[in-house]
Amino acid sequence: MAAFGLLLLPATEASAQTALKYLSEPASGQTVRAWDCCKPSGAWPGKADVSTPVKACAKDGVTAVSATMQSGCAGGSSYACNNNQPWAVNANMSYGFARANLPGRPESDTSCACYALQFTSSAVKGKTHVVQLIGQGPDIGANVFELLIPGGGVGLFNGCQSQWGAPSTGWGDQYGGVRSKAECSQLPSQLRAGCNWRFDWFLNADNPSVSFRRVKCPTAITDRSGCRRKVD
Template sequence: MTALALSLIPTAKASAQPTLKYLSDPVAGKTVRAWDCCKPSGAWPGKADVTAPVKACAKDGVTVVNASTQSGCSGGNSYACNNNQPWAVNTTMSYGFARANLPGRSEYDTSCACYALQFTSAAVKGKTHVVQVVGQGPDIGSNVFELLIPGGGVGLFNGCQSQWGAPSTGWGSQYGGVSSKADCAQLPSQLRAGCNWRFDWFLNADNPTVTFRRVKCPTAITDRSGCTRKVE
């Protein structure tokens, strides 16, 4: 792998439960889902005291571009990297990325920080999804994590249209995305693993509630984003 290239790491097979280092007490929250293909806001320089901004990619979703490159959602050529999609670690834990809206915490506080989300509702109840925050979440309430899931809906901004030739409202519904695993075939092959994750590991849970705790970021996550906070 070169310095200017990323490859999508295959979905992990079942393995021992990773040990998480908790950095805060649990707080109740909720989740929504989206994948708009836009450059993560954490990919801009100066967002936080980090080793480097979150990696952003060219239209192929693989080639890393300069942090100053304008977002594809604003007419530029910088997009979310393909490997920002979620993947299973084992049957009860998975890793991924998210945007977050946490009261009293600016992007300087949360950019590239990791949180363990333990689901408290729906079929996914009891499972844990560890995410790294790569941008500010939607202003729809406090303690909301917007999980980045391909085929999860493009929301207000559809960078997937310029990146992948997606329909004007994205794949499936503009908000919510595709409705079945079979519909994941509409997505480019590079994004289908994350779409399938939603229906396999995530059991197609619809915006489940969570309790979340700040954790030390697993290296498997920071290896993908290229971003680590200097002080966890």
């Protein structure tokens, strides 16, 4: 695809020295949040023309496991890796991972692709969250990005129960998750940074709308997932 522009980041930010390269025109969308601990669908082989599938992990959330291992949400031993949680780059930009429902774009086109989500509502309006898509999102409307945030709700499958011993409905509400930063202490220590991100950088925004563009994935993101699209 042809580039449509560059977003220049502050030179003083070590992890943001490289400009984001836009690969599409902007479109409007919506966000929701979740962290169900399930193996990402992008971690299965053959989802797209990528270097390797998304990394999936054992119960410790660190040890890489075979791409063919069954998800912990279906009785197996493969889960989301701890490093799939979001992190701040600077006051106005952060990185992370998401699932998405983008009508007309099959998973073969979106798996491991990155999108810059510029928030257009709530307290985070104007901030940008760059995410790599590692799975298909909920079918609750067009252009919905499900941001992967620990403590954001375990949803229908709740793999966190078998991975971390979470309650049957997860930490906080099953859909929506914890309600305050103090409740992040309920999560295992390995996931608290991402939970805190929601209340610090993300300002506890509740499903804000976005303007989104496909971008070339930052290396800081692909280094975590292990997945790079061969053409983007």
